[in-house]
Amino acid sequence: MVPSDTVTRILDAAEVLFAEYGFSETSLRRITGRAEVNLAAVNYHFGSKQALIQAVFFRYLDPFSVDLHRRLDALEASEAGASNLEGLLDTLFASVLEMPSNNHDLRTFMKLLGLAYSQAQRHLRDELRSHYGNIFSRFLKLLRQATPELADDERFWRLHFMLGSVIFTLSGLNTLRDIAEHDYHQRITIRELAQRLKPVALHALRAPVADVTPACVVDHHLDSQVASHPKTGTHS
Template sequence: MAQKDTAKSILNAAEELFSERGFAETSLRNITTRAGVNLAAVNYHFGSKKELIQAVFARFLTPFCVDLEQVLKAYEEGLQERTPQLPELLELLAATALKAGKGNPRRIGIFMRLLGLAYAQSQGHLRRFLRQEYGTLFGQYMNLVTLASPELTAEERFWRIHFMLGATVFTLSGVESLTAMAEHDLGQTTDTAGVMSRLVPFLSAGFAAPHQADS
């Protein structure tokens, strides 16, 4: 097996197993068995399990962020004096994610499961890696979100962003099951893009809902 193919096989196996079992519950032996390689190949290509986890995220996020950077630049140039709008910003994310997963529709669901695990499991190295590699771009995006929601305090915006993220991860991590249920219960055939087209206005409405102060 060529070195490039070996690295790809390891990434494929790691991506699937991490999303199925979690990071701590997946051993390097599990990954090498599924990939059909030996442990030396993992050490050669990735160095450690932590670096392999980071590489799994980078395989999706790096091309995603390359596209998002271009999209945001065009969006900001088109704003001129106009205030950014949250529905537009969410549509940009959705369209960029769909483009990133175009070659394999399952990849968005797998990545969302991994993202949920990154929040739920203790992976401090991964959070540091994500901030270091992608923090500037996502900071730029969040600045636009702030401009689009001047009525919210920083605290309220924090909660609403994380509620949106939670709803997105939950919905898209199980998108295959959700589309199957829609077909069975409603007789409607849809796909990831169709689910996103319904999710974005739902998230926008929730983010813009009137704030009820704590009693």
């Protein structure tokens, strides 16, 4: 169903303002002013500010999910197969770079994605899991096949560190381009930037596993030391 002109104007305004000011700091009044509609139009089409926030994300992620499913189908059918880590990352990067949107501003969406995790938007994260859990689960299953040497918790951390790098890099695209041109006399496209980013993501997933001692074990060890040397301890 093609959205009405009013719905499109509201979503366009909300998207830009949320990315610039944050979700909590952006009022519906500011959105309606930019979209040149009245508050009743927002309530009629979306019902609430939470629903509007979710609709901004769905506009990007619905076509992205379809595209990534299609690319994963092709990857699994290829000779290399989905267990190829580099091929899996290529597939993800291709879908991200080709992410359809009304204004094709990937930077804005990446800012929004970062805000979804840095601000108190539990309702949004729950909705994203509900709507796109199948594509995330599929990608994670293939990632597990491509990195069998990693424990599930280690894979979880590395995946989120990698996604954090992608979001930070693509949301700051203009700044990075300015730095590259001013300091290194390089003019870089978004695809060239993605090619520079890919080996970083690849090595992050392939790096040796660090020996990380859980904090609870360290605390228990310190408590044992204090107990065996009571003079160094503090007693109430």
